[in-house]
Amino acid sequence: MQRETGRIAILEDDPIMGESLCQRLSLEGHRVEWWTKGEDALRGLSGGMEAFDLVLCDIRLPDMNGEDVFRRSCREASTPFLFMSGYGDIDQAVRLMRSGAVDYITKPFEMSALLDRISSSLRSRPSDGNEGVLGISPAMRGVEMMLRRYAVHPLPVLIQGETGTGKEVSARFLHQVSARPSSPFIAVNCAAIPSELLESELFGHDKGAFTGAHQLHRGYAERASDGILFLDEIGDMPLHLQAKMLRLMEDGRFHRLGSEVQIPFKARIVCATHHDIGSDGSTFRNDLYFRLSALPVTLPPLRDRPEDILWLAQRFLEQIVEQRDTPVRGISALAEDAMLEHGWPGNARELRNRLERAAALSENVLLMPADLFPDAKPSAVGPPVSTxxxxxxxxxxxxxxxxxxxxxxxxxxxxxxxxxxxxxxxxxxxxxxxxxxxxxxx
Structure with a gap:
């Protein structure tokens, strides 16, 4: 497999480990610099003429903590950090990822696994002309980079944001850039399935488990296999099922309704919600929230990232034109102005729905403001201009x-x-x- 190469700094106080890493990374084509103390690393990171592409950093150092090196270096530069953590430092490593570290790997590790992590981290470097997949705004580019970092880990991911901001799209992107993109992606809308049926749909049931159970039914947890089980609107999950989800995550196994046979659970859990399930007033179980939010992502509303409005509109319209017979081929400047002035309370979903309706009903080659906002008065589309x-x-x-x-x-x-x-x-x-x-x- 062709791996990315770059200029890598190693911060490791163990002489045997440090020398081994230097030799192997040099053989792989990387340019390597090795430090054994945090103060040396801080001087090297702040005073070098050429920036490092990655810092491979141990958490426990003789003169300071690797976290201190990371936080102090971030004040002057944004060099990506990949942490090497002992088993007892995993919680700290996860916290560092939330703060912007690019990745972590647990000791002891196979060298091939480390090389894969390094290559993945280097591939996620932003570059000139790098077009965003989820959006072109800095906020969505940041979300995309975070999801790329999360992709190599099995920990649960919690995606939060207003309705229509693209939570499932983000979850599918996470699956696409993971190591197993061909594995199943099973999406479950917890708010759309009646509470009395949700347990059976999640965990399945044996034949005869209850009235109407005429045959064996494999649930979403089983069908997800080694892929992703995406639980949309997890905030609407009933309390009794929240307890069973917590048990599933703790035990790594479950059983179908009407059966005592334990089935291993191999999928990664990714959840989404528009509720603030971590707030003090939430009825969602705190213990389950903390398990689900190991790797959190927050999607900003469309009104806070106007750069994405026309970018998304163009891509949505291209898809719509491909799928249906319509004379529409583009968006007029007046319609673009109207879109930029609109508040988009329904976010990207509202944008797509308006384009779908406009393309279906309009007889124009270019969409006009009235096609997108048929119920709005011309002066009511945006804020009044006084001068x-x-x-x-x-x-x-x-x-x-x-x-x-x-x-x-x-x-x-x-x-x-x-x-x-x-x-x-x-x-x-x-x-x-x-x-x-x-x-x-x-």
Whole structure:
């Protein structure tokens, strides 16, 4: 297998382990630097002329904790850290991943497993022109990078966000970039299945287990095999089933209704909810929440990432045009303005639904505002503009977002398209509250 190579720093105080890692990584084509103390690593990370692509860091060091090195180095640079942790440090390693560490591996480990982790971490490096899969806004690029880091671990993932923000899409992306993308992805909507049937659907039942059980039924947990069991709207799961889910995660096995035969549970659990199930006022079990949220992800609403609106609209429309007979081939500038001014309370799902309806009913080649917002008065689509200065600012903001969408968030390309310098564009983006896009070329 062809592996990525890069400039790697090793922070390991054990001389035998450190020398072994240096030799093997050098043979793999990496450029390696080795430190045995945290202070040496901090000097090397802050004073080097060439940035490191990855830091392979032990958590326990003679002069300081690996976590201290990570947090102090993050103040000056954003070098990815891959932690090597003993069994007793796993909770700390998971906490570090939540704080931005790219990965961790538990000692003792096979060298081949470490090389795979290193290669995966290097492949997830952002690069110029790297088009986002989930979105082009910095927030969604961050979500995508986090999911790539999570993909190599078997721990549960909890995806939280408003309805329609793309939680299942994110879960499927996690499955796609995992080591077993061809394994089953079983999605269960806990809010759509009646509570009295959900247990049978999750765990299955034997023939004769209850009235109407005429044959053996394999549940979602069994059908997920070694893939992903995706529990959507986990916050709506009944309390008695929450207890059984906790038992499933603790024991790693279950039995069908009407049977005492234990079945191993091999799937990874990924959950999603629009509820704040970790809050003090939630009725969701705290012990189950803590187990499910080992690796958390929060999806921001569409209104907080306007760069993604036109980017998503274009991709949705391309899919719609492929699937149905419609004269629509694009979106007019007026319709784009209306979309950028809309609040999108239903997020990406509302955006797709409006495009679906517009493509089905419109007779225009280019969609117009009335096609997307048929019930809205022209003046009610966006906020009122009171002065010419407000109108100019609103137009500039829309044009900047348009350019960022067209260039997949690349600042330099967007600046060239708009005919301004990068500095001018950055200043205007800051003024209008538009977040920075992906990396741009210098």
């Amino acid at each position: 010419l200065a407000d109108a100019r600012d609103a137009a500039e903001r829309r044009q900047i977002i348009r350019a960022l969408s067209a260039t997949d968030g690349q600042i330099s390309q967007a600046a060239r398209q708009l005919g301004v310098s990068r500095t001018t564009l950055w200043e205007k983006m800051t003024r209008f509250g538009i977040e920075g896009g992906g990396r741009s070329e210098n």
